[in-house]
Amino acid sequence: MLAAFAARIDADDPLRGLEVGERPEPRVPDGWTTVTVRAATLNHHDVWTLRGVGISADRLPIILGCDVAGTDEDGNDVVVHAVIADPDAGDGDETLDPRRSLLSERYDGTFAERVAVPRRNLLPKSAVLSFEEAACLPTAYLTAYEMLFGKAGVQPGATVLVQGAGGGVATALILIGRAAGYRIWATSRSEAKRERAVKLGADHAFPPGARLPERVDAVMETVGEATWAHSLRSLRPGGRIVIAGATSGQAPPAELNRVFFTQLSVVGSTMGTRGQLLRLLRFCEQTGVRPLIDRVLPLARARDGFAAMIAGEQTGKIVFTPR
Ligand SMILES: NC(=O)c1ccc[n+]([C@@H]2O[C@H](COP(=O)([O-])OP(=O)(O)OC[C@H]3O[C@@H](n4cnc5c(N)ncnc54)[C@H](OP(=O)(O)O)[C@@H]3O)[C@@H](O)[C@H]2O)c1
Incomplete structure (x- = not known):
């Protein structure tokens, strides 16, 4: 075959x-x-x-x-x-x-x-x-579903930053997050992808490293080295980074002082269970997300x-x- x-x-x-x-x-x-x-x-x-x-x-x-x-x-x-x-x-x-x-x-x-x-x-x-x-659904969308609903620890209405708006997981985060009532901000290297992110439902899209209008409740990371410092700087005290990938590199400076001084959490996330995939299918049916x-x-x-x-x-x- x-x-x-x-x-x-x-x-x-x-x-x-x-x-x-x-x-x-x-x-x-x-x-x-x-x-x-x-x-x-x-x-x-x-x-x-x-x-x-x-x-x-x-x-x-x-x-x-x-x-x-x-x-x-x-x-x-x-x-x-x-x-x-x-x-x-x-x-x-x-x-x-x-x-x-x-x-x-x-x-x-x-x-x-x-x-x-x-x-x-x-x-x-x-x-x-x-x-x-x-x-x-089984990899990118299931990963996004678990990052947002399983690991982020924030409720609908919270502000969530999605790094690297063009990727498979990132576009899933924008679509699912928007449908669930989060305020979604996104970054991308490409202006065309930033425009696309807003069309998809992001409230704003910024160039990588941009100063944000205010600090966010949670950051969804799959980019890694290229965006890690910005993710740390963009969080409110007590905020959380959910990390599921490191496309641009896996060893950025950890900036431990910032992590403990502003009491940040860093949570790893991989895929999701069979039961969650079942619920994700239903989520698409209920919300119209495609x-x-x-x-x-x-x-x-x-x-x-x-x-x-x-x-x-x-x-x-x-x-x-x-x-
Ligand atoms: N833990 C898990 O279960 C799980 C599941 C799925 C994926 N992943 C991981 O998550 C990552 C993304 O997967 P994907 O399938 O969504 O990949 P993809 O569709 O190829 O997306 C690549 C992403 O990386 C960003 N990017 C790449 N190089 C960059 C750089 N130098 N600077 C800034 N942004 C850069 C892109 O953002 P822009 O082009 O918009 O800037 C885009 O968001 C991969 O590393 C993958 O292994 C993990």
Whole structure:
């Protein structure tokens, strides 16, 4: 079957390790089932894999892609929870299972015609979402949902700063946050993306590092080094940074004096549970929120999608369809 896979690791030139071509049909372990892919979405995670972050060369070749919507073996329309884990090992929360992985880390991912997944990870696709929209939810939108509603500790009406407005997680934060009644401020390197953020529902969009009209209650960080100092400076005393990514680098100065003197909290966040994905689907139904899609490409042209993400060109999600 056709698939986009990591054939080798190259930290500096991730596209060099990407191949699009034939791979064997999925092997289906006990308790797993096969999903026929209708749409799969690109996450920065797939670029990290090609750079060798979170994976070692002995796992290659591996099919990339965490997210998928498609049809199960009985012909039902499904969306797949991307976290491969045992909830019992995480005291009821599969994201806390120490052996947790995502599709494409230990098992082949979703950039293919078919993918094997644990039966437990199947959820019914909401009829109000297209396959392309549903395939945006399991990583970027679920992460945004947990950052805002699980980790931020602020109520609707609070002011939330979203760093790096163009990204998949960031656009999800703007859309979900707006629909839930937060005042959303955003930053982006690009003026066009700042305008887009406001159209999406951000109240204001600022260039990176801008002095804000007032300090915010919480900051949603996925950019890392490039925005960390601004995130710390932008918080009110007692405010909280929720961090789920570090695209621009993972080792900014910690500024410990500022953290303790203004009594800030820094909280890490990764993905969400199957139950939260179910509630996120319902949230989309109830609020009318629809994931923002930057472009849809045939899987055969996956390389173009990766190149756009590496260049930081997209606003929203890049989707691949196998047919
Ligand atoms: N913890 C989790 O469960 C989880 C889940 C999903 C994603 N993540 C992580 O979160 C990050 C974002 O993922 P994504 O899929 O949303 O990626 P993406 O769509 O490629 O977005 C990249 C983001 O980085 C910003 N950015 C990149 N380089 C920058 C720089 N030098 N200066 C300022 N901003 C920069 C972009 O902002 P502008 O272009 O608007 O400036 C954009 O928001 C990744 O590192 C990913 O690994 C973690």
